[in-house]
Amino acid sequence: MTKPPPIRKAVLPVAGMGTRFLPATKAVPKEMLPVVDKPVVQYAVEEAREAGIEQFIFVTGRGKHIIEDHFDHAYELEALLKEREKTKELDSLLESLPKSGSVSFTRQQKPLGLGHAVWCARHFIGNEPFAVLLPDDLCVGKPGALKQMVQAYNDVGGGAVIAAEERPLSEIHRYGVIAPGKIDGNVIEVKGMVEKPKAEKAPSLLRIVGRYILPAEVFRELDRKEKGAGGEIQLTDSMQRLIGIHQFHAVKANCSWYDCGDKVGFLQANIAVGLSRPDIAPALKKVLSGAKF
Numbered sequence: 016m017t018k019p020p021p022i023r024k025a026v027l028p029v030a031g032m033g034t035r036f037l038p039a040t041k042a043v044p045k046e047m048l049p050v051v052d053k054p055v056v057q058y059a060v061e062e063a064r065e066a067g068i069e070q071f072i073f074v075t076g077r078g079k080h081i082i083e084d085h086f087d088h089a090y091e092l093e094a095l096l097k098e099r100e101k102t103k104e105l106d107s108l109l110e111s112l113p114k115s116g117s118v119s120f121t122r123q124q125k126p127l128g129l130g131h132a133v134w135c136a137r138h139f140i141g142n143e144p145f146a147v148l149l150p151d152d153l154c155v156g157k158p159g160a161l162k163q164m165v166q167a168y169n170d171v172g173g174g175a176v177i178a179a180e181e182r183p184l185s186e187i188h189r190y191g192v193i194a195p196g197k198i199d200g201n202v203i204e205v206k207g208m209v210e211k212p213k214a215e216k217a218p219s220l221l222r223i224v225g226r227y228i229l230p231a232e233v234f235r236e237l238d239r240k241e242k243g244a245g246g247e248i249q250l251t252d253s254m255q256r257l258i259g260i261h262q263f264h265a266v267k268a269n270c271s272w273y274d275c276g277d278k279v280g281f282l283q284a285n286i287a288v289g290l291s292r293p294d295i296a297p298a299l300k301k302v303l304s305g306a307k308f
């Protein structure tokens with residue numbers, strides 16, 4: 016089997032309006048809400064970096080400029096931390112900075128849907144396979160989901176690879192759902208997919224999670240700008256048309272997923288990440304065990 020081309024670039028669509036999180040998201044992008052002490056979007060960048068990504072393309076919109084500031088030097092703050100000998104804090108700030116020239120930003124201009132947001136990154140991607148990470152879907156586990164997916168991509172010899180997670184039937188109408196074929200460990204052949212199906216029409220209980228490895232041909236499909244579920248240009252519809260042309264797999268990544276675009280999911284993420292952190296887990300456990308809710 017020939018080695019597939021490497022996955023070097025990742026698109027992070029962050030142009031959504033975050034209406035489920037109002038009023039918090041009126042002036043602050045939802046991707047900048049912190050899970051414990053890090054903005055949601057930083058977890059996605061760290062996961063991508065761990066998977067070997069070298070170029071990060073953010074698809075932003077109005078009011079999202081603080082995401083740019085977050086991934087840049089903050090000279091005054093850095094000088095102040097140095098002066099006060101807060102070495103640990105300074106090191107952690109500098110460590111989280113992507114290399115100069117490795118981050119690009121483009122604007123979606125109108126929130127026409129996830130498919131449209133990904134299409135906006137087409138000139139940055141060119142003609143190579145790439146990853147997409149939706150920061151809302153937070154993966155807690157090591158290695159991160161994208162690294163596990165890149166491994167599967169190399170093992171199967173390329174094509175499209177998406178992340179999947181099993182959810183109860185009562186929730187399935189909220190998600191993109193896959194029709195599975197052959198299963199090999201945690202790698203599942205994808206025979207079809209449908210966006211937000213009614214429970215009785217769902218082809219499985221496997222929802223698509225916000226991590227994708229896609230061939231550049233997906234842009235040809237997105238070029239059609241066809242509207243799908245909810246009147247939005249859906250990524251799922253364009254991916255669906257690649258099945259049969261490219262091999263298509265889903266990976267049930269070995270990690271826990273939290274939907275940070277949802278209030279309860281966001282609170283769960285804070286607790287799960289807090290409990291995974293040796294510096295705060297003991298105190299948090301105490302609070303949770305004696306909690307009077």
Ligand code: UTP
Binds near residue numbers: 028128
């Ligand atoms: P969501 O479906 O969560 O939509 O988007 P949203 O607008 O961000 O949030 P709500 O539903 O109003 O609360 C899933 C992902 O797709 C991106 C979002 O930023 C998020 O990462 N997205 C969505 C775009 O970049 N552009 C769009 O037009 C829609």
